[in-house]
Amino acid sequence: MSSPPDPSAEVAADPPTRGYHAFEDPVHDRLLGVILALGAEVWNLRERLGLLESALARQGVDVSALIEELALDPERAASMTADRDAFLARFLRAISAD
């Protein structure tokens, strides 16, 4: 059964306002929202890729082994390095730009 209410709890009864933010600067809440949304997209891509590999395996194509083989190909590795650098430049432009 209940004990008498804590009078100090009354202090908490300020009305809330629209547009909640947990950090002092609401921009940080928005940035976290972007990160969480990106996480959702990354998870979807990972799951879909896994499903694609499973679907191909069901058709008799061992794409996982082919992926491992291609990943070790030196010629392809060089082109992927350039792709990676371009990706990073695009991705981090907002930070590195003056």
Next chain:
Amino acid sequence: MPALPAPTQEQAAHFDYLEGLRGYNYTVHVKGILDAYERETATGRPEPATMDEAGAIIAPSHLYRFAAATQHQAQKMGWAAARRSLEGHTNRLAEVLERMPVEPRGRLVLDPALELPGYYTERDSEGLDDIHLVPGGYWGDPLVGPVYERGGALYRMAWRTGYTGSPPGALVAFAEGAPPGDCRRILDLGCSFGGLTMALRQAYPEATEVVGIDISGAALRWAHLTAEERGLAIAFEQRDATATGYPDGSFDLIAGFLLLHELRAETLDAVMAEAYRLLRPGGHIRFLDMPPYAELPPERAFLQSFDCEGNGEAFWNEFLSRDFKAVLRDSGFVNVGDGPLDYDEPSYWGTAALLRTGEFRLENRWVNAADKPAV
């Protein structure tokens, strides 16, 4: 419940992600907050006595801010994902919602002329977030039933089951908890999607009438369709709980689930006055809601208070700081009591946003009960 469109792989992956995100937030971030609080308060200095003192320790921490921001963002993402999963199916869903069962066991009575209160419909202009951050609230979107069926299930971390897909045992236990007696006419106040109404129907098969009222016609429509699919004879009627229009003494048992904390203090007082009028002499009234702050350890009361700002629960702090037993007594009720709902259920289900650390706690659900004097 009426069938929802099956989600695509991408939508299902998104729902899974959001459930995983919530689970991580509760079991790692929030648990970390409580562990850090325990370490902080074990250093020999006086233990915080109030939620504000506890909040002064917890609120500045980065972990709390990340946990709170994550919960808020995940809630908004969940509703958006639920709504998006219905796109392309809205015409079919609208048809389903309009099509009434041919031989219904119960009935649906809507009142398009019912004037909805400003605190319910004008939250934006009043500077308040929508209830539970549901875009458009519970009344503005005709598809709020399907949206809630999926988004509410995400909140309960069970999107594959659906919001009303499996009747929560806690609701049936609560419904069955009324004292033995004549319970032929039963009323569920603020029934929304009919979860408690259906539990009451199941708990009292001999009842001559089980009625659920709410001011949201869209929510009632979904409740009606769900109840009919389950073969449950329930009357869902669009009425304002402050002025229902029913005659005095119309009901033997009146109940409500998660209604109280959604009401302004003056509205709550008006609902209790109306409930007293509607109950027959000797009748019983009971509510299942959140525990008052005074019943919680200060650090848990502080975490519970997150919902007010962070989950669009505008009147949450006001209600949980109030002595609701005094409200019941002032309304004329007797045998007023309260306490935790003694039902063992995983605490993930339906608890306050930041208190889901995975362990079962009795205070996750709180019962208030009273009787109308017999004479």
